[in-house]
Amino acid sequence: MAPRVLISDSLSPTAVQIFKDRGVEVDYQPNLGKDKEKLAEIIGNYDGLAIRSATKVTAKLLEKATRLKVVGRAGIGVDNVEIPAATAKGIIVMNTPFGNSITTAEHAIALMFALAREIPAADASTQAGKWEKNKFMGVEITAKTLGVIGCGNIGGIVADRAVGLKMRVIAFDPFLSPERAIEIGVEKVELEELLRRADFITLHTPLTEKTRNILSAEAIAKCKKGVRIINCARGGLVDEVALRAALDSGHVAGAAFDVFVEEPATTNPLFGHPNVVCTPHLGASTTEAQENVALQVAEQMADYLVKGAVSNALNMPSITAEEAPRLTPFVKLAEMIGSFAGQLTDTDITGIRLEYEGDVATMNTRALTAAALTGVLKPQLETVNMVSAPAVAKERGLGVEEVRREEQGTFDSVFRLTVKTAKQERSVAGTVFADGKPRIVEIKGIQMDAEFQPSMLYVTNKDKPGFIGRLGTLLGDAGINIATFALGRQAAGEDAIALVAIDGAVDADLLDKVQALPNVVQAKRLRF
Ligand SMILES: NC(=O)c1ccc[n+]([C@@H]2O[C@H](COP(=O)([O-])OP(=O)(O)OC[C@H]3O[C@@H](n4cnc5c(N)ncnc54)[C@H](O)[C@@H]3O)[C@@H](O)[C@H]2O)c1
Numbered sequence: 001m002a003p004r005v006l007i008s009d010s011l012s013p014t015a016v017q018i019f020k021d022r023g024v025e026v027d028y029q030p031n032l033g034k035d036k037e038k039l040a041e042i043i044g045n046y047d048g049l050a051i052r053s054a055t056k057v058t059a060k061l062l063e064k065a066t067r068l069k070v071v072g073r074a075g076i077g078v079d080n081v082e083i084p085a086a087t088a089k090g091i092i093v094m095n096t097p098f099g100n101s102i103t104t105a106e107h108a109i110a111l112m113f114a115l116a117r118e119i120p121a122a123d124a125s126t127q128a129g130k131w132e133k134n135k136f137m138g139v140e141i142t143a144k145t146l147g148v149i150g151c152g153n154i155g156g157i158v159a160d161r162a163v164g165l166k167m168r169v170i171a172f173d174p175f176l177s178p179e180r181a182i183e184i185g186v187e188k189v190e191l192e193e194l195l196r197r198a199d200f201i202t203l204h205t206p207l208t209e210k211t212r213n214i215l216s217a218e219a220i221a222k223c224k225k226g227v228r229i230i231n232c233a234r235g236g237l238v239d240e241v242a243l244r245a246a247l248d249s250g251h252v253a254g255a256a257f258d259v260f261v262e263e264p265a266t267t268n269p270l271f272g273h274p275n276v277v278c279t280p281h282l283g284a285s286t287t288e289a290q291e292n293v294a295l296q297v298a299e300q301m302a303d304y305l306v307k308g309a310v311s312n313a314l315n316m317p318s319i320t321a322e323e324a325p326r327l328t329p330f331v332k333l334a335e336m337i338g339s340f341a342g343q344l345t346d347t348d349i350t351g352i353r354l355e356y357e358g359d360v361a362t363m364n365t366r367a368l369t370a371a372a373l374t375g376v377l378k379p380q381l382e383t384v385n386m387v388s389a390p391a392v393a394k395e396r397g398l399g400v401e402e403v404r405r406e407e408q409g410t411f412d413s414v415f416r417l418t419v420k421t422a423k424q425e426r427s428v429a430g431t432v433f434a435d436g437k438p439r440i441v442e443i444k445g446i447q448m449d450a451e452f453q454p455s456m457l458y459v460t461n462k463d464k465p466g467f468i469g470r471l472g473t474l475l476g477d478a479g480i481n482i483a484t485f486a487l488g489r490q491a492a493g494e495d496a497i498a499l500v501a502i503d504g505a506v507d508a509d510l511l512d513k514v515q516a517l518p519n520v521v522q523a524k525r526l527r528f
């Protein structure tokens with residue numbers, strides 16, 4: 001069945017076409033994001049949800065999203081998506097981190113000019129027939145200092161354009177490397193210095209607990225008198241009430257805002273001030289940017305739903321469409337080995353070691369680790385998947401250790417997973433053969449050669465004559481057919497393992513009988 005995607009906000013028709021071209025059924029309902037009840041009613045019918053900012057993807061909505069696998073944000077900010085809730089449900093959240101950066105940076109520059117030359121007010125006055133030539137005395141931006149708070153994608157483009165306009169650019173961003181600062185021609189400074197020196201301040205950080213009110217009343221008071229402030233990033237970065245007071249007192253000469261604490265902003269403390277310019281969250285609104293983000297989000301979501309490729313996900317490692325074919329059998333192997341170890345473990349797991357040896361060590365091991373953790377956790381948590389497993393493992397305090405060795409041993413690739421509990425460590429290793437099928441090659445250091453089968457019986461025993469015959473007879477008498485029988489042992493007479501693939505299932509009674517056979521240490525049913 002073709003995957004189904006719902007587009008619940010207004011997106012370029014390009015997105016619809018791309019979904020269709022790639023074999024995804026698409027339902028375009030551009031105003032549905034504003035109708036929470038209706039959206040909750042139908043969300044259960046879709047594998048993907050493509051949104052802009054109007055749709056709020058809350059934990060409550062996700063409860064109804066029983067088959068949803070991916071939420072795609074055509075844009076950058078994902079503050080309208082409850083990512084931890086999506087992660088917990090194994091739903092990938094992806095965005096399009098670069099598609100609207102240039103457009104948004106240009107909007108910030110446009111707002112800076114609008115402020116410097118009071119263009120909106122002059123326009124209104126002129127069109128009202130007033131011709132107030134002496135009223136609108138602007139300032140030049142050449143040789144002025146622009147303070148950029150947050151110098152990532154958009155902040156970096158703004159800085160580049162401002163340098164081209166002959167401004168001096170200073171930036172506050174704890175994550176901006178000195179090399180990158182030199183490359184884009186900005187002087188990296190601390191926030192206090194930026195506030196003291198900047199003639200214009202432009203904000204380009206996400207809204208986090210650290211950046212909320214980064215321009216607080218106190219910070220605004222430290223600004224140069226006559227500063228002009230531009231916010232094209234997120235409402236809440238600037239204390240709007242404090243800014244209004246600073247505008248009223250004349251300490252701040254002007255403010256241009258595209259984003260507000262409450263959106264849609266129909267009332268706001270900044271509204272009505274003569275030196276304030278506002279736009280209704282238009283930062284990303286150009287034909288080019290909307291084409292870019294629509295195309296990108298549709299391609300990414302379709303690639304995931306159809307091919308399993310993951311890009312620009314905020315809660316899952318990326319898997320490119322190119323690497324997906326080579327990685328997929330190993331994802332399967334990692335999940336099955338994890339499941340094997342998880343099903344054998346009854347006590348609390350304290351740690352997990354994942355060893356990648358040979359070719360597999362050069363692959364995308366983050367994705368493989370996510371798959372392996374899924375396998376380990378699934379016997380206890382039905383709903384866990386590659387998206388949620390790493391977060392769940394972390395939440396449960398499981399120490400996860402990854403070891404990579406590129407040298408090959410007997411096999412081109414070996415993946416070994418060791419589960420640690422308070423009592424013991426148990427390892428299981430596997431590989432993928434040329435036929436693409438995962439195989440078990442080692443259990444607890446004992447060499448084996450077994451394919452995974454849907455129903456298996458795992459028996460550890462003392463290597464004594466007669467065991468195999470007794471086990472075979474017991475299963476035969478119970479009407480259970482043996483499909484394959486793999487054996488391994490440490491040394492003659494020592495610990496041995498039997499891995500038996502069976503047609504049908506072993507019930508609890510029969511398992512007790514296997515457990516009661518002479519020399520049996522442990523018997524377990526496994527399902528794959
Ligand atoms: N108005 C719009 O329509 C519109 C459009 C696109 C993006 N945005 C918003 O613009 C913002 C920037 O987007 P981006 O693509 O440049 O993001 P980005 O991740 O590339 O850059 C953000 C930068 O902020 C920095 N940062 C984080 N915490 C900081 C802190 N405490 N102090 C200083 N710097 C800090 C990061 O190091 C990073 O360099 C986001 O909030 C995004 O949602 C708005």
Ligand SMILES: O=C(O)CC[C@@H](O)C(=O)O
Binds near residue numbers: 077281
């Ligand atoms: O979709 C929009 O119009 C706004 C997008 C913008 O806020 C973003 O974070 O990308």
